[in-house]
Amino acid sequence: xxxxxxxxxxxxxxxxxxxxxxxxxxxxxxxxxxHIRHEGRRAFLNWLGCGLGGSLHDTTNLLLAALxxxxxxxxxxxxxxxxxxxxxxxxxxNAVAANILDFDDTHMRTIIHATVPVAAALLALGERDTMxxxxxxxxxxxxxxxxxxxxxxxxPRLFDSGWHPTAVCGVIGAAAACxxxxxxxxxxxxRALGLAATQSSGSSEMFxxxxxxxxxxxxARNGLLAAMLARVGFTASQHAIESPRGxxxxxxxxxxxxxITAGLGQDWELSGVAYKAYPCGIVTHSVIDACxxxxxxxxxxxxxxxxxxxxxxxxxLGVCARNAEPATGLTGKLSLHHCAAxxxxxxxxxxxxxxxxxxxAGDAVALRARxxxxxxxxxxxxxxxVRITFDDGIVCDSAIDHGRGSLQRPLGDAEITQKFEGxxxxxxxxxxxxxxxxxxxxTLDELPDVGVLARTRIPAN
Amino acid sequence: xxxxxxxxxxxxxxxxxxxxxxxxxxxxxxxxxxHIRHEGRRAFLNWLGCGLGGSLHDTTNLLLAALxxxxxxxxxxxxxxxxxxxxxxxxxxNAVAANILDFDDTHMRTIIHATVPVAAALLALGERDTMxxxxxxxxxxxxxxxxxxxxxxxxPRLFDSGWHPTAVCGVIGAAAACxxxxxxxxxxxxRALGLAATQSSGSSEMFxxxxxxxxxxxxARNGLLAAMLARVGFTASQHAIESPRGxxxxxxxxxxxxxITAGLGQDWELSGVAYKAYPCGIVTHSVIDACxxxxxxxxxxxxxxxxxxxxxxxxxLGVCARNAEPATGLTGKLSLHHCAAxxxxxxxxxxxxxxxxxxxAGDAVALRARxxxxxxxxxxxxxxxVRITFDDGIVCDSAIDHGRGSLQRPLGDAEITQKFEGxxxxxxxxxxxxxxxxxxxxTLDELPDVGVLARTRIPAN
Numbered sequence: 001x002x003x004x005x006x007x008x009x010x011x012x013x014x015x016x017x018x019x020x021x022x023x024x025x026x027x028x029x030x031x032x033x034x035h036i037r038h039e040g041r042r043a044f045l046n047w048l049g050c051g052l053g054g055s056l057h058d059t060t061n062l063l064l065a066a067l068x069x070x071x072x073x074x075x076x077x078x079x080x081x082x083x084x085x086x087x088x089x090x091x092x093x094n095a096v097a098a099n100i101l102d103f104d105d106t107h108m109r110t111i112i113h114a115t116v117p118v119a120a121a122l123l124a125l126g127e128r129d130t131m132x133x134x135x136x137x138x139x140x141x142x143x144x145x146x147x148x149x150x151x152x153x154x155x156p157r158l159f160d161s162g163w164h165p166t167a168v169c170g171v172i173g174a175a176a177a178c179x180x181x182x183x184x185x186x187x188x189x190x191r192a193l194g195l196a197a198t199q200s201s202g203s204s205e206m207f208x209x210x211x212x213x214x215x216x217x218x219x220a221r222n223g224l225l226a227a228m229l230a231r232v233g234f235t236a237s238q239h240a241i242e243s244p245r246g247x248x249x250x251x252x253x254x255x256x257x258x259x260i261t262a263g264l265g266q267d268w269e270l271s272g273v274a275y276k277a278y279p280c281g282i283v284t285h286s287v288i289d290a291c292x293x294x295x296x297x298x299x300x301x302x303x304x305x306x307x308x309x310x311x312x313x314x315x316x317l318g319v320c321a322r323n324a325e326p327a328t329g330l331t332g333k334l335s336l337h338h339c340a341a342x343x344x345x346x347x348x349x350x351x352x353x354x355x356x357x358x359x360x361a362g363d364a365v366a367l368r369a370r371x372x373x374x375x376x377x378x379x380x381x382x383x384x385x386v387r388i389t390f391d392d393g394i395v396c397d398s399a400i401d402h403g404r405g406s407l408q409r410p411l412g413d414a415e416i417t418q419k420f421e422g423x424x425x426x427x428x429x430x431x432x433x434x435x436x437x438x439x440x441x442x443t444l445d446e447l448p449d450v451g452v453l454a455r456t457r458i459p460a461n
Numbered sequence: 462x463x464x465x466x467x468x469x470x471x472x473x474x475x476x477x478x479x480x481x482x483x484x485x486x487x488x489x490x491x492x493x494x495x496h497i498r499h500e501g502r503r504a505f506l507n508w509l510g511c512g513l514g515g516s517l518h519d520t521t522n523l524l525l526a527a528l529x530x531x532x533x534x535x536x537x538x539x540x541x542x543x544x545x546x547x548x549x550x551x552x553x554x555n556a557v558a559a560n561i562l563d564f565d566d567t568h569m570r571t572i573i574h575a576t577v578p579v580a581a582a583l584l585a586l587g588e589r590d591t592m593x594x595x596x597x598x599x600x601x602x603x604x605x606x607x608x609x610x611x612x613x614x615x616x617p618r619l620f621d622s623g624w625h626p627t628a629v630c631g632v633i634g635a636a637a638a639c640x641x642x643x644x645x646x647x648x649x650x651x652r653a654l655g656l657a658a659t660q661s662s663g664s665s666e667m668f669x670x671x672x673x674x675x676x677x678x679x680x681a682r683n684g685l686l687a688a689m690l691a692r693v694g695f696t697a698s699q700h701a702i703e704s705p706r707g708x709x710x711x712x713x714x715x716x717x718x719x720x721i722t723a724g725l726g727q728d729w730e731l732s733g734v735a736y737k738a739y740p741c742g743i744v745t746h747s748v749i750d751a752c753x754x755x756x757x758x759x760x761x762x763x764x765x766x767x768x769x770x771x772x773x774x775x776x777x778l779g780v781c782a783r784n785a786e787p788a789t790g791l792t793g794k795l796s797l798h799h800c801a802a803x804x805x806x807x808x809x810x811x812x813x814x815x816x817x818x819x820x821x822a823g824d825a826v827a828l829r830a831r832x833x834x835x836x837x838x839x840x841x842x843x844x845x846x847v848r849i850t851f852d853d854g855i856v857c858d859s860a861i862d863h864g865r866g867s868l869q870r871p872l873g874d875a876e877i878t879q880k881f882e883g884x885x886x887x888x889x890x891x892x893x894x895x896x897x898x899x900x901x902x903x904t905l906d907e908l909p910d911v912g913v914l915a916r917t918r919i920p921a922n
Contacts, residue, residue, distance in 0.1 A: 065693040066686065070547035072531040086531035162706030164659075198625075198672055199679060201662035203698075205707040211659055211697035214690070218660060222679075225527065229675070232526040236672035237664075245623030246666040 016248075016260045017241040020146055021189035023264050024180050029138050029445075031265065037445065039270040040141045042416055045441040046105055046275045047115040048079065048453060051098035053279075053351060053423030055080025059210045060097045063217065067093065076124040077454040080427035087124040088221050090454075091174070095120035095220035099166075099213040101351055102333045103279035103423070107144075107272055108407055110151035110158075110165050111282070114273050117170030117216050118143035118177045121224040125178050126450040133440075133447030139180040141270060146193075147173025148269035150241070153259040154252040159204070167202025167215035168251060172241075174223020175230075182231055187238065192230035194240030196223050197247040208323070208331040275416060277405035278349040280333035283316040285403035286384035287336050291343035294388060294398045302344050302363070304390045308371045310336055311385040317375035325368065329354040340386065341367040351426060382406055413442075429456060477709075477721045478702040481607055482650035484725050485641050490599050490906075492726065498906065500731040501602045503877055506902040507566055507736045508576040509540065509914060512559035514740075514812060514884030516541025520671045521558045524678065528554065537585040538915040541888035548585040549682050552635075555915075556581035556681035560627075560674040562812055563794045564740035564884070568605075568733055569868055571612035571619075571626050572743070575734050578631030578677050579604035579638045582685040586639050587911040594901075594908030600641040602731060607654075608634025609730035611702070614720040615713040620665070628663025628676035629712060633702075635684020636691075643692055648699070653691035655701030657684050658708040669784070669792040736877060738866035739810040741794040744777040746864035747845035748797050752804035755849060755859045763805050763824070765851045769832045771797055772846040778836035786829065790815040801847065802828040812887060843867055874903075890917060 014022075032040075054060055055078065064083065072086030078093050085093075098104055098116050107114040118140055126136045151158070151169040158165050175196035179189045199222040202215035230236070240246040241260065248254040278288050287310055294300055312320075316336075323335035332338040332354050341364045342353040352358060379385070384400045402408035411419065417438060424434045437456060440447050447453075475483075493501075515521055516539065525544065533547030539554050546554075559565055559577045568575040579601055587597045612619070612630040619626045636657035640650045660683040663676035691697070701707040702721065709715040739749050748771055755761055773781075777797075784796035793799040793815050802825050803814040813819060840846070845861045863869035872880070878899055885895045898917060901908050908914075 059695075062693050062695045063690070066689045066695065070533045070536070070549045070689075072533045072547070075531070086533070088531045162704075162710050194667070195672055195675065198664040198667050198676055199662050201660050203659040203701065203704075203707050203711055205698045205701050205704045206655070206659050209696040209698055211656055211695075211701075214656065214695070214697075215659055218683075228527045228531075229524070232523050234520075234523045234527065234672075234675070235670040236675075237666045237670055240664065240666050240672075243623075243664075243666045246664050249623050250664055 015239050015242045016257050017190050017193055017239050018186070019261045019264065020176070020193060020241065021186045024142050024146065024176050025184065025186045025189050027138070027142055027180070029134060032138065032141055033268065036141060036268045036270050037137065039273065040137050041442060041444050042275065042413065043105055043115045043144070043270065043273060044119055044137065044140060044444055045420055045438070046416055047098055047119045048437065048441065049420035049423035050101060050104045051094050052080040052427040052429065052456065053103060054097035054100040055427050057097065057100045059100045059213055060093060062210065063093055063096050063214070075128040077127060079454055079456055082457050087128050088225055090124040091121040091224045092217035092221035094124065096213040096217035099216045101279045102281060103276055105273050105275050106282050107148045107151065107269060108274055109272055110148060110155045110169070112148055112151045112169055113166045113216065114144045114148055114173070114269070115140070117166065117220040117223060118147060118173045120220040121174035122177050122181060123450060123454055125181055125224060127454045130449050130451060131181060133450055134445040135181055136450045137444050139177040142180050143173040143177025144273070145269050146176040148272070149260045150247065153248065153256045157252055162204050163251060164202035164204045164206070164212070164215045167219045168200045170216055170219035171199050171223040171226070172196045174220050175226040178224045178227035179230065182227055184227065184230060188230040190238045191234065191236040192227045194236035194238065195226035195229050195234065197240040198236070199226065200247060200251065208334065210330070272407065274407050275405055275411045277411060279351050279354060280339055280349070281319065283319050284334070284336055284339040285405060286382055286400040287312065287386060288339050288343045288349050289400045289403050290384050290386035290398035291340045292347065294386060294396055295344050295347055298396050300344055300388065302367055304392070305367065305370055305388055306391045307389045308340065309387045310340060310371060310373045311376050311379065312336065312373065313379040313381050313383060314375040314377055315381060317373060320373070324373070326359050329356045329359050332359040336373050337368040337371045338364065340371055350422065427457070476700050476703045477718050478651050478654055478700050479647070480722045480725065481637070481654060481702065482647045485603050485607065485637050486645065486647045486650050488599070488603055488641070490595060493599065493602055494729065497602060497729045497731050498598065500734065501598050502903060502905050503736065503874065504566055504576045504605070504731065504734060505580055505598065505601060505905055506881055506899070507877055508559055508580045509898070509902065510881035510884035511562060511565045512555050513541040513888040513890065513917065514564060515558035515561040516888050518558065518561045520561045520674055521554060523671065524554055524557050524675070536589040538588060540915055540917055543918050548589050549686055551585040552582040552685045553678035553682035555585065557674040557678035560677045562740045563742060564737050566734050566736050567743050568609045568612065568730060569735055570733055571609060571616045571630070573609055573612045573630055574627045574677065575605045575609055575634070576601070578627065578681040578684060579608060579634045581681040582635035583638050583642060584911060584915055586642055586685060588915045591910050591912060592642060594911055595906040596642055597911045598905045600638040603641050604634040604638025605734070606730050607637040609733070610721045610725070611708065614709065614717045618713055623665050624712060625663035625665045625667070625673070625676045628680045629661045631677055631680035632660050632684040632687070633657045635681050636687040639685045639688035640691065643688055645688065645691060649691040651699045652695070652697040653688045655697035655699065656687035656690050656695065658701040659697070660687065661708060661712065669795060671791070733868065735868050736866055736872045738872060740812050740815060741800055741810070742780065744780050745795070745797055745800040746866060747843055747861040748773065748847060749800050749804045749810050750861045750864050751845050751847035751859035752801050753808065755847060755857055756805055756808055759857050761805055761849065763828055765853070766828065766831055766849055767852045768850045769801065770848045771801060771832060771834045772837050772840065773797065773834065774840040774842050774844060775836040775838055776842060778834060781834070785834070787820050790817045790820050793820040797834050798829040798832045799825065801832055811883065888918070
């Protein structure tokens with residue numbers, strides 16, 4: 001057994017993999033605080049809306065074009081559509097669909113889009129096995145917990161060195177959640193975590209292309225498979241998280257392993273998850289807020305703008321630096337220039353503002369050309385300063401310290417409901433279907449069969 | 462477009478991803494030297510034999526137990542069996558089967574098991590699309606070339622830091638090969654390489670468990686999928702190999718990028734691939750040779766052995782250090798103690814010597830307990846010194862500088878044929894079937910449909 005190599009003192013130290021496996025396996029519904037259960041319902045509903053909103057996206061269509069000819073029997077449903085395939089295919093596609101609009105949630109400390117890979121894997125499995133909503137909500141909360149704790153221990157180095165944190169950690173969260181939903185015992189749960197960790201992957205070089213969302217779909221699929229492999233008895237290291245040749249050694253610094261397990265079962269990572277008000281990179285949101293505020297306060301005529309100066313913190317500027325002149329909707333989502341331009345031009349920043357045609361439209365191109373961005377180390381993440389200079393020399397300013405949808409200014413339940421409604425309409429759902437899903441999601445733990453949430457599409461007649 | 466960030470001089474520099482894509486897309490059969498074509502045939506035959514030998518292994522059975530319920534239509538065949546599934550499932554399973562015996566080939570500079578992920582992906586695709594042997598052999602040679610060149614640029618750091626090189630690089634080789642077989646144009650080929658690179662994964666913490674071979678099956682499947690995604694138009698970075706946030710930045714040192722493309726089309730990595738004489742870790746082979754030599758030369762009675770001293774280079778000792786007392790066949794494959802013991806006890810080191818029962822048998826346990834291993838920095842990789850001290854005080858020694866099957870003492874074609882025959886018999890193939898496959902593989906480039914090589918199993922009556 002390889003354990004000796006990781007426990008050089010030969011003592012009774014229990015590694016992080018085992019501690020996580022025990023925590024997941026032994027967790028009871030009653031262990032979950034009420035506010036965390038509620039946050040889980042919000043996270044799930046927000047995720048489902050994002051999946052519906054992305055279900056007809058080009059990226060989803062192309063992924064299906066490649067995967068469908070290889071897909072297995074109709075065990076689960078592509079949300080917002082009527083195709084049904086095996087659970088692995090569906091987990092991948094539903095995660096991609098829910099991420100492609102860049103409207104999904106964010107664990108702020110790690111910038112992990114926490115719910116996407118976990119919920120996509122879980123809902124596919126839950127639909128196949130007719131699981132109830134309490135089982136799925138419980139597993140979702142645990143999966144997010146494990147995913148974000150692993151992310152905490154690896155951050156900020158993980159993102160800084162070029163990895164895609166949601167992908168690297170998401171596969172482990174998906175395995176944890178699916179392992180819980182499948183009632184794995186502790187040794188099998190530990191192996192599921194290991195088989196997930198050895199599949200951790202995803203380069204941020206894919207950002208701005210379909211490959212970014214693919215990373216997350218891949219994580220969802222592989223986490224589910226890790227749990228299914230462990231269930232049938234496939235073997236793996238029982239120390240894959242903490243080992244120097246395992247996750248911590250490969251992606252981070254093994255000395256920070258304690259962050260994975262400190263306060264486990266007491267502190268809950270879902271408390272640090274925020275829901276976006278705009279379907280684009282979270283780093284752009286305060287700039288959008290500032291522009292929307294200026295537009296209302298000063299009834300801005302965009303054709304009279306001589307120049308516009310945006311000041312943000314250095315990290316935000318670094319993330320967005322490539323994208324002053326975005327060529328596609330996907331790159332527009334990480335463009336401060338484009339987000340500011342459409343906020344002022346359109347007065348709303350929704351899914352249509354990131355269509356390829358909107359990004360290449362003449363008015364957006366012209367306004368972007370008058371925008372300058374600069375960083376100020378005195379600003380922290382989430383702070384933005386926007387100054388507009390009109391052609392008559394008049395200047396107006398806006399300063400945002402926390403964007404709408406941040407942890408400091410969270411979306412309320414009514415706003416999450418409203419966001420869901422808008423996304424569900426993109427998928428063509430009618431009012432009755434939307435109301436039914438909303439009722440089910442806000443009482444998710446009382447739902448007898450989560451499959452109804454996957455089979456959302458109302459046929460045309 | 463993200464290219465500017467990687468070409469800060471804005472010049473006409475062509476990145477490694479583009480250079481590889483051009484090389485693969487434009488390569489013609491006539492560009493391949495005759496000796497490399499022949500090495501490709503040897504590699505393919507050796508791989509197919511390993512796949513047959515592992516086709517009924519527990520690991521293969523468990524993998525199928527998890528994957529089969531999710532598998533798609535019968536496009537390709539699990540070699541050595543009669544199950545047929547979609548190409549992605551088959552690529553994964555056939556790679557795992559071909560690696561699980563630890564009998565597959567080795568690119569010596571990187572310790573990449575070069576053929577496994579590439580051939581497994583290719584044969585599945587080739588069977589589905591009724592491709593001919595020349596197309597497959599050509600694509601195999603190119604896939605191995607790309608895989609090992611990437612490995613050269615990342616080694617030795619890749620393995621030293623805990624990654625599984627065959628998995629990390631194999632996905633890229635499989636994508637290159639499948640992209641060639643699918644006739645992708647240069648932009649799509651570059652995206653296939655990128656979609657593969659963003660899936661690069663695999664921890665060596667899995668060594669000694671089924672997870673090790675799973676890493677390689679995962680690579681085969683994902684490389685094939687990367688090519689299929691690129692084919693339908695899925696987008697990805699065109700700079701995913703050389704980018705600081707891409708493969709070189711995440712797994713290695715971007716300054717060594719030149720090793721990927723230097724001499725491309727002139728020097729061929731297949732020249733550096735060796736075929737194993739024994740189904741276990743290549744680092745154990747010289748010790749096995751030494752023991753077999755001693756057994757013959759001195760008609761060793763193992764019950765008279767008082768002690769046995771094995772001296773190897775420090776790296777070899779490090780790789781094997783965990784496994785003085787292996788508990789399973791898989792750990793026995795990386796145990797100098799076990800390999801030496803069975804070589805002396807059985808006089809042959811084949812697949813049965815690594816069955817769990819053989820590893821736990823009393824005579825093997827007893828002899829292993831009398832073995833000591835030590836490293837000598839004066840020895841280089843492949844050198845081994847074995848000394849046996851008998852209970853009457855008599856001492857005999859053997860010194861091996863290059864193990865059988867090394868690049869310095871390669872297996873001849875007749876030995877590869879013989880190895881294949883033994884492995885095919887494990888899968889229950891009869892003499893007629895074996896002769897037919899051998900004839901097809903030694904003239905692979907003349908075969909009209911490679912699918913016949915996948916459909917190898919002869920029904921019982």
